[in-house]
Amino acid sequence: MSNLLERGRSHTCNDLTGADEGKKVVLFGWVDSRRDHGGCVFVDLRDRFGKTQVVFDPQVEQKAHGLAGDLRNEYCIGIEGVVKSRGGNKNPKLHTGEIEVHATALDIFNKSEPPPFLIQDDIDTNEEKRLEFRYLDLRRPQLQKNFIMRHKAAQIVRRHLDSHGFLEIETPFLVKYTPGGARNFLVPHRVYPGKFYALAESPQLFKQLFMVAGFDRYFQIVRCFRDEDGRLDRQPEFTQIDIEMSFPTQDRIFEIVEGLVTTVWKECLGVEIKKPFARMEFDESMRRFGNDKPDVRFGMEHTDLTELVKQHDGGGVPLFADTVKNPANLIKALVVPASANLSRTEADKLEELCKGMGSKGLARAKLDEAGNWTQSPLAKTISEGMRSAINQATGAKPGDLLLFQFGRASLVHTVMANLRLHLGKKLGLIRDKEWAFLWVVNPPLFEYDEDTKTWAAAHHAFTKPVDADLQHIETDPGKVKCFRYDLVLNGFEIAGGSVRLHDPIVQGKVFKALGISAEEAQQKFGFLLQALKYGAPPHGGIALGFDRLNMLLTGTDSLRDVVAYPKTQKGVDLMTDAPNEVSAKQLEELHVRAIIPAKA
RNA sequence: GGGGUGGUAGUUAAGUUGGUUAUAACGCCGGCCUGUCACGCCGGAGGCCGCGGGUUCAAGUCCCGUCCACCCCGCCA
Numbered sequence: 001m002s003n004l005l006e007r008g009r010s011h012t013c014n015d016l017t018g019a020d021e022g023k024k025v026v027l028f029g030w031v032d033s034r035r036d037h038g039g040c041v042f043v044d045l046r047d048r049f050g051k052t053q054v055v056f057d058p059q060v061e062q063k064a065h066g067l068a069g070d071l072r073n074e075y076c077i078g079i080e081g082v083v084k085s086r087g088g089n090k091n092p093k094l095h096t097g098e099i100e101v102h103a104t105a106l107d108i109f110n111k112s113e114p115p116p117f118l119i120q121d122d123i124d125t126n127e128e129k130r131l132e133f134r135y136l137d138l139r140r141p142q143l144q145k146n147f148i149m150r151h152k153a154a155q156i157v158r159r160h161l162d163s164h165g166f167l168e169i170e171t172p173f174l175v176k177y178t179p180g181g182a183r184n185f186l187v188p189h190r191v192y193p194g195k196f197y198a199l200a201e202s203p204q205l206f207k208q209l210f211m212v213a214g215f216d217r218y219f220q221i222v223r224c225f226r227d228e229d230g231r232l233d234r235q236p237e238f239t240q241i242d243i244e245m246s247f248p249t250q251d252r253i254f255e256i257v258e259g260l261v262t263t264v265w266k267e268c269l270g271v272e273i274k275k276p277f278a279r280m281e282f283d284e285s286m287r288r289f290g291n292d293k294p295d296v297r298f299g300m301e302h303t304d305l306t307e308l309v310k311q312h313d314g315g316g317v318p319l320f321a322d323t324v325k326n327p328a329n330l331i332k333a334l335v336v337p338a339s340a341n342l343s344r345t346e347a348d349k350l351e352e353l354c355k356g357m358g359s360k361g362l363a364r365a366k367l368d369e370a371g372n373w374t375q376s377p378l379a380k381t382i383s384e385g386m387r388s389a390i391n392q393a394t395g396a397k398p399g400d401l402l403l404f405q406f407g408r409a410s411l412v413h414t415v416m417a418n419l420r421l422h423l424g425k426k427l428g429l430i431r432d433k434e435w436a437f438l439w440v441v442n443p444p445l446f447e448y449d450e451d452t453k454t455w456a457a458a459h460h461a462f463t464k465p466v467d468a469d470l471q472h473i474e475t476d477p478g479k480v481k482c483f484r485y486d487l488v489l490n491g492f493e494i495a496g497g498s499v500r501l502h503d504p505i506v507q508g509k510v511f512k513a514l515g516i517s518a519e520e521a522q523q524k525f526g527f528l529l530q531a532l533k534y535g536a537p538p539h540g541g542i543a544l545g546f547d548r549l550n551m552l553l554t555g556t557d558s559l560r561d562v563v564a565y566p567k568t569q570k571g572v573d574l575m576t577d578a579p580n581e582v583s584a585k586q587l588e589e590l591h592v593r594a595i596i597p598a599k600a
Numbered sequence: 601g602g603g604g605u606g607g608u609a610g611u612u613a614a615g616u617u618g619g620u621u622a623u624a625a626c627g628c629c630g631g632c633c634u635g636u637c638a639c640g641c642c643g644g645a646g647g648c649c650g651c652g653g654g655u656u657c658a659a660g661u662c663c664c665g666u667c668c669a670c671c672c673c674g675c676c677a
Binding site: 036120 | 675
């Protein structure tokens with residue numbers, strides 16, 4: 001060993017250019033590839049900054065060349081050498097391609113077993129292996145780029161919010177369990193038998209109390225915990241940019257967030273996003289797209305046929321006639337253009353997709369040259385009047401295929417929203433270079449729960465209702481809209497928030513509509529209700545999903561590519577094997593007994 | 601909890617209507633090679649075909665169950 005570690009590196013593997021010719025340098029890194037010519041040995045040395053070609057030439061240094069023969073991929077080494085121009089033999093693929101380093105010394109810091117997969121981008125490796133050897137996966141340049149970008153975004157967020165007067169203050173993770181919302185992870189307490197903390201699913205109530213405290217503007221880049229099943233864009237622990245401000249209007253909050261997001265996009269990607277962002281009413285989003293996070297980068301919108309079918313008194317289609325008898329039901333259609341040229345088999349596959357989401361099937365009708373319906377059981381009985389009315393309402397043209405869903409509104413929306421997305425991707429309709437930011441605003445304050453036959457808070461119980469709708473709160477709660485908003489980007493919900501209720505009288509009405517008694521409210525949210533009595537300022541805020549933001553920013557198609565140590569869909573960490581069993585003694589200390597369900 | 605897709609060498613994949621010794625590429629090991637840059641050439645090793653049952657003369661292939669991963673529904677105020 002020539003003690004290179006003590007001397008320290010002089011440059012990173014992305015630094016050296018023709019201007020450095022003749023310099024004696026020390027580089028540290030990993031062997032990215034080795035090309036042994038028996039005489040010269042070439043090594044591409046990699047660190048997180050880039051790569052540099054190192055040449056071991058026996059005529060330059062016999063000893064180093066001898067050692068270099070033992071090098072293998074992913075050995076961690078240090079080299080000392082002299083920078084030489086490559087003259088006409090440059091490597092345009094490398095930033096350091098003008099030069100190479102002729103090694104005069106080599107230290108092997110650590111050997112490496114052959115890695116289970118190649119440390120290269122664009123290598124398709126199975127997800128399980130990647131997660132098991134996460135530290136090797138993270139060594140790949142693309143993932144390193146993602147986390148460098150994530151770091152940069154976090155710094156921009158801090159700087160931007162700081163410059164707008166927001167204070168970064170931390171809130172507890174170990175909190176009181178409050179009902180409603182996501183399932184919580186629970187933490188048993190050693191000192192208090194039978195009592196538990198919950199891991200915070202968000203700092204929601206604490207940030208509101210900051211406003212009562214007079215901090216005026218707060219933010220935090222904060223971890224949140226929710227015990228729910230995973231998705232492409234959902235992890236059990238995830239990071240929010242949490243924001244709350246006093247004396248807001250909805251527009252003021254939007255301005256802050258738009259400023260923040262456009263700054264991030266500009267500084268991270270060099271992309272100029274137009275402000276203000278587009279806005280859409282929640283109801284309109286549901287009607288046109290079937291969900292509250294529409295990807296508006298393509299058309300293929302839904303047509304709601306419920307009223308039309310009612311007007312035609314079922315139009316000779318018994319299934320439709322039955323559907324519209326129930327006011328909670330819906331009939332929707334979308335048009336697959338003739339150009340898609342969907343085969344019978346492909347349409348059958350779509351039907352299977354629908355069934356997988358709980359739908360009974362997928363009614364279809366193809367338009368012939370005259371606009372008549374073919375290849376459809378609906379065609380046999382439908383009245384000519386309703387058929388042409390549907391053709392007109394949907395804009396369907398000869399050769400187009402109509403797809404229908406009918407039944408319970410929530411199911412129809414879900415199925416049709418996913419069907420639209422599926423077709424959009426499959427048919428290549430999505431304009432994938434576009435950044436489609438969209439505010440979805442004014443959803444209903446309450447949602448009717450079909451199972452329990454009660455009204456529930458659609459967001460949380462502390463969202464401010466639209467003043468003009470307050471008159472309906474007792475008679476028709478479903479009509480009451482509220483100051484809640486989601487920011488949607490390319491079909492992903494990247495932020496959600498609301499203007500809060502700070503008026504105890506209106507708060508009482510909301511609780512009443514939710515069927516929550518004063519005692520119950522006191523027991524569950526007492527500390528917040530109490531706080532609101534001490535001159536709580538009008539306040540409101542928002543939380544941005546920092547992981548999702550990064551997923552879109554880096555153009556990756558999974559949250560796992562921007563979370564350093566992600567968990568599987570079922571919440572397992574394949575690298576550490578968490579969660580794991582603990583000893584009987586530990587359980588006893590926590591006053592907890594494990595009940596393992598018997599396997600059939 | 602439900603639907604779908606996948607699981608074959610270290611990795612990525614191929615494997616026909618069930619039929620001899622399960623292929624290939626990369627990686628790995630050995631040898632050769634002084635200008636490669638995903639070096640090249642020659643040779644070699646490497647397999648519980650996820651796991652368990654079943655059908656069959658015969659199963660990677662067919663059937664049933666089960667586990668794991670991914671995508672979706674439910675769930676995510």
